[in-house]
Amino acid sequence: EDQVTQSPEALRLQEGESSSLNCSYTVSGLRGLFWYRQDPGKGPEFLFTLYSAGEEKEKERLKATLTKKESFLHITAPKPEDSATYLCAAPETGGFKTIFGAGTRLFVKA
Amino acid sequence: DAGVTQSPTHLIKTRGQHVTLRCSPISGHKSVSWYQQVLGQGPQFIFQYYEKEERGRGNFPDRFSARQFPNYSSELNVNALLLGDSALYLCASSRGGALPSEAFFGQGTRLTVV
Numbered sequence: 001e002d003q004v005t006q007s008p009e010a011l012r013l014q015e016g017e018s019s020s021l022n023c024s025y026t027v028s029g030l031r032g033l034f035w036y037r038q039d040p041g042k043g044p045e046f047l048f049t050l051y052s053a054g055e056e057k058e059k060e061r062l063k064a065t066l067t068k069k070e071s072f073l074h075i076t077a078p079k080p081e082d083s084a085t086y087l088c089a090a091p092e093t094g095g096f097k098t099i100f101g102a103g104t105r106l107f108v109k110a
Numbered sequence: 111d112a113g114v115t116q117s118p119t120h121l122i123k124t125r126g127q128h129v130t131l132r133c134s135p136i137s138g139h140k141s142v143s144w145y146q147q148v149l150g151q152g153p154q155f156i157f158q159y160y161e162k163e164e165r166g167r168g169n170f171p172d173r174f175s176a177r178q179f180p181n182y183s184s185e186l187n188v189n190a191l192l193l194g195d196s197a198l199y200l201c202a203s204s205r206g207g208a209l210p211s212e213a214f215f216g217q218g219t220r221l222t223v224v
Contacts, residue, residue: 006152032210043114043200043215044153087152091210096166098143098210100152 002027002092006101013108016077021104023088024070033071035064036087038103044087047073078108112137114203114216122222123191131186131219135203141165142184143213144176145200153200159184160206196223 003026013019025033032051036044048057050066057064061082063074073086085103092099115134123129135142141160145153158166159178173189182203188195198220202213 004152032212034212036215041198041218041220043202043218046212046214049212089152096158096160096210097155097168098158098166098213099155100145102150102152 002090002099004088004090004099004101006086006088006104008104009102010105011107013075013078013106015079015108015110018074018076018078020075021073021086021106022070023073023101025088025090027090027099028093031091033066034089034098035071035073036089038085038087040085047086075106078106080108080110082106083108114201114214116199116201116216116219118219119217120220120222122224124224125191125193127191128187128189129191129221131188131199131201131221133184133186133201133203133216135182135184135201136214139203139205139214140182141204141206141211142178142182143202143204144184144186145202146170147198147200147218148196156186191223193223196221 007022035047038044048064053068065072087103089100117132143158144156147153155168157176162178176186178184198218200218202215204211204213
């Protein structure tokens with residue numbers, strides 16, 4: 001069964017303390033791995049799409065990387081405004097149903 | 111440019127009632143997907159429509175149905191509401207096409223069933 005699993009469930013950082021979020025997947029023939037940011041009570045906001053192992057994408061303090069089994073979202077020198085839930089998602093094997101992980105809730109303290 | 115718009119933003123319904131949620135995609139996007147999100151969980155896929163045809167269905171009962179109109183807007187219908195249907199319902203639009211592409215979400219409709 002296709003699955004997307006994120007860890008940790010929650011992460012508390014001090015401002016400036018870099019860290020990484022993990023997203024592991026068991027989808028065969030990956031046709032895209034998506035990262036989103038979600039603020040409380042709002043819809044997810046698109047961040048990145050990765051398609052092949054070794055690919056990297058960057059945006060401000062965020063960098064997403066992809067291997068054959070997992071993706072990482074690296075956060076460098078985070079600020080309190082980076083506090084949010086980060087979601088990863090992938091389309092099911094051979095179909096268009098998108099499977100989301102449960103998310104990592106990031107808290108950055110000033 | 112307008113993003114994805116959903117209406118209403120909040121809704122309170124009684125068990126057994128029916129509800130219709132509406133979504134307008136980003137201009138030029140031909141695909142609309144619907145998700146249910148409960149607190150503390152990731153969005154759960156309900157449907158995807160592309161060019162007015164259903165292209166994907168999640169593990170939801172037949173009480174859930176949807177359709178897409180010629181202008182690519184979409185409706186999600188839920189019949190015989192249960193307390194467990196209380197959730198944030200999200201609509202996402204994407205370009206569509208042969209391969210999955212990134213989705214852009216609306217602000218959601220918060221449905222409360224009492």
